[in-house]
Amino acid sequence: MSETQLQTAPSTAETQLTRFVELVQGIDAIVWEMDAVTWRFTFVSDRAFDILGYPVSQWLNEPNFWQDRILHPEDRNWCVNFCAIAINEGREGEFQYRAIASDGRIVLIKDVVRVVKDECDRPKLLRGLMVDITNCKDSIYGVSTEKSWQLSCERAAGMEVETVQSALRKSEQRYRSLIEATAQIIWDTKAQGELVTPQPGWSAFTGQTYEEYKGWGWLNAIHPDDQPHTAQAWETALANRTLYQVEHRLRQKDGEYRYMSVRGVPVLEADGSIREWVGVHTDITKRKQVEEARDRALAEAQAARAELHRVFMQAPAAIAITRGSNHVTETANQLYMQIVEKRDILGKPAREAFWDLQGQGFFELLDRVYASGEPFVGKEMQAMFDRNNDGILEESFWNFVYQPLLDVDGKVYGIMTHAVEVTEQVRSRQEQEKKAEALTQLTEALERSNRELDQFAYIASHDLKAPLRAIANLSEWIEEDVADQLSDESRQHMNLLRGRVHRMEALIDGILQYSRAGRVPTTIETVNVSTLLDEVIELLDPPAEVSIILQSDMPTLKTQRVPLQQIFMNLINNAIKYSQRPDVRIDVGFRMGKSYEFSVTDNGQGIAPEYHQRIWGIFQRLESRDKVEGTGIGLSVVKKIVESRGGRVWVESEPGAGATFRFTWNN
Structure with a gap:
């Protein structure tokens, strides 16, 4: 084929197709095609409307159109039988029948039918030509009188019965073969x-x-x-x-x-x-499965839609949808409607429904989101809002989102508002911020007071100790100068005087220690408690008759060394001083709970329950200073150190049964 022929071939094919279509549509008859199984039209020429008055779309879309619409009721059975036999035998044929036009007219039709088979030789399509023979003389219905109509119908019926019987006899064997093969x-x-x-x-x-x-x-x-x-x-x-x-x-x-x-x-x-x-x-199982899948999908979609609507209506946030550039409220959930219950908002533009928000920037934000398609997220936005619709504006705060809604073409058609009122949270936070500011100021004042107290304690300690040391020195000088004139009683008084001076110095040191307890900053370090206790015992240097037993599996902590050392020194020192036994035994142990719990147990005289709280007070003693030397400050220091670090301290004791001092310590 030449290049010219190749170039003109498509044009020739298109021309031939056009001529074919024109030829079919120009035939003064109804050209049709029908599915041989479903008897549903798959093609009908335009002359169908001219001859019978039914639009082509009705022929194609309405099931059983030929049987139920076209065929005259008296001709319906034999016409259907004729076609059924033609399909089963695969033969061509022609027959005449009365058709009912859309306006009720009776039109005589001559129908020429041809059976088209598939590759397996099974009937696939019926194709034919319906010709209007109402005015033809050779029609079996050509006589116009009612009697002639009746005779013609009987003749047609007789001819058809004879045709059917003959066809049945001739095709019985072929029909049986078709049953087995189809x-x-x-x-x-x-x-x-x-x-x-x-x-x-x-x-x-x-x-x-x-x-x-x-x-x-x-x-x-x-x-x-x-x-x-x-x-x-x-x-x-x-x-x-x-x-x-x-x-x-x-x-x-x-x-x-x-x-x-x-x-x-x-x-x-x-x-x-x-x-x-x-x-x-x-x-038709596949078709049914498709239909069932479609129905299930539709039911699921409807259920999902209902669930989304339920969630939308019951959401713990105020949600509304506006449409158009005027932001007309289209729908809103229950919470949103509760907030604006005293005003009519549905179907109204935002500027009309929410007049009280004018000048606060919200309408401008809506306009911007609608124009740009970009969402806006607002956090703790202040709004002066007429909540009760009484003309009084109330301050409120909101977290909200303006989310643009897009159509299938990606164009913004509306905005979804999602808002949560946070007025109480904002006011609570503002109140907390005020309290925090006041607390900061109070803390700063307290720190200044503590610094001044430390300075005062240091100065007081220095200023008080200086004259005390002078008194002690003076008493020694006097005693040396008049040593030969002093009686034994006077020397005893001088010793008592110096003892009181030393007691006052110890008391001043104790007060200074108490004032600083829990406030002196120290670094966190790894502390082996067993090693720490060995150092404490070495510093205390207890008498030989004192036995101190340490639990073997003492822990290693990440903590401040000095405060823990002060606690153990005070508790062990107290146990030594107040035991009043020749065979003093002190046990130091611990047990693990939510925090570390340490204990110091002695075998001394014990403490009555009514004194279990009193002993922790400053200057509180159960023995006189002349009987047991001490300041009455040691346990107060222990309590202050432990509690300043979130711990707890207590005593377990009965008279004559010794005492166990316990305290908790966080790692």
């Missing part, structure tokens, strides 16, 4: 519906033997739930001598049910009575 189930029954002849297709599909399906046994292969409406459809078709059409589930030989579309046509005797039925079962 993928569909083709069947025939007696006039009342019982099966009396072998049905190879039925048996192959259902697995029923002839003995099982003969008579009415075929009903047992139909799903029990579908048997009632199957029987009802059959009774209706039998009574009216019309097409039998139904859908039901049919059991395969493997036990699985398949959805089937059933069509049966009555074969009539000359007197119009039914001789037998011929029909076909077509498997």
Whole structure:
């Protein structure tokens, strides 16, 4: 083929196609095509509207259009039978019948029919030509009188019965072969519906033997739930001598049910009575599965939509949707409507519905989001809002989002507002900030006071100790100067004087220690408690008669060394001083709970329960200073150190049973 021929070939094909279409549409008849299984039109030429008045779309879209709309009721049965036999035999033919036009006119039609088969030689399509022969003299309906109409109808019916009977006799063997070869189930029954002849297709599909399906046994292969409406459809078709059409589930030989579309046509005797039925079962399981999947998807979508609506309406946030550039409120959830319950907002523009927000920037934000398509997120935005619609503006705070809503083309058509009122939280935080500021000021004042107290304690200690040391020195000088004149009683008084001076110095040191307890900053370090206790015992240097026993598995902590050392020194020193026994035993142990719990236990005289709280007070003593030397400050220092670090300290004791001092310490 030359290049010129190649270039002109498409043009020639297009020209031929155009000519073909013009030819079909120009034929003074209805050119049609129909599905051989469903009997539904797949093509109808435009002349259909001119001849019978029905639009082409109605021919194509309406099921059973030819049978129910076109055919005259008196011609319907034999016409349907004629076509059914033509399909089963695969033969061409022509026949005449009366058609009902859309305006009620009776139009005589000559229909030329051709059967088109598929690659498996099964009927696939019917194609034909409907010609209006109303005015033709050779029509079997050509006589215009009513009597002639009746005679013509009888003649047509007689001719058709004869044609049908002849066709049935000639095609019986071919029909049986078709039953065995087709993928569909083709069947025939007696006039009342019982099966009396072998049905190879039925048996192959259902697995029923002839003995099982003969008579009415075929009903047992139909799903029990579908048997009632199957029987009802059959009774209706039998009574009216019309097409039998139904859908039901049919059991395969493997036990699985398949959805089937059933069509049966009555074969009539000359007197119009039914001789037998011929029909076909077509498997529509895939179509049903698609429909069921569609229905499930639709139900799920509806359920999801209902759930989304429920969530939308019950959401713990105020949500509303506005539409258009004027931000007309289209819908809002319950919380949103509760907030604005005293004003009408639905169907109104934002500037009209929320007049009280004018000048606060909210409308400008809506305009910006609508124009840009970018969302806006507001945090703790202040709004002066007429909550009660009484003209009084109240301050409120909101976290909200203006989210643009896009259509399928990506254009903004509205805005969703999602708002949560945080007025109480903001006010609470503001109050907390005020309290925090006051606390900061108080802390700074306290720190200044503590610094001044430390300075005062240091100065007081220095200023108080200086004269005390002078008194002690002076007493020694006097005693040396008049040593030969002093009596023993006077020397005792001098010793007592110096003892009181030393006691005062110890008291001043104790007060200074107490004032600093828990406030002196020290670094966190790794502290082996066993090693720490060894150092404490070495510093205390207890008498030989004192036995101090340490628990073997003392922990290692990340903590401040000095405060923990002060606690152990005070507790162990107290146990030594107040035991008043020749065989003093002190046990130091610990146990693990939510925090470390340490204990110092002695075998001394014990403490009565009524003094368990009193002993922790400053300057509180259970023995006189002349009997046991001490300041009465040691346990107060212990309590202050422990509690300043979030711990707890207490004593467990009974008179005569020793005492156990316990305290907790965080790692």
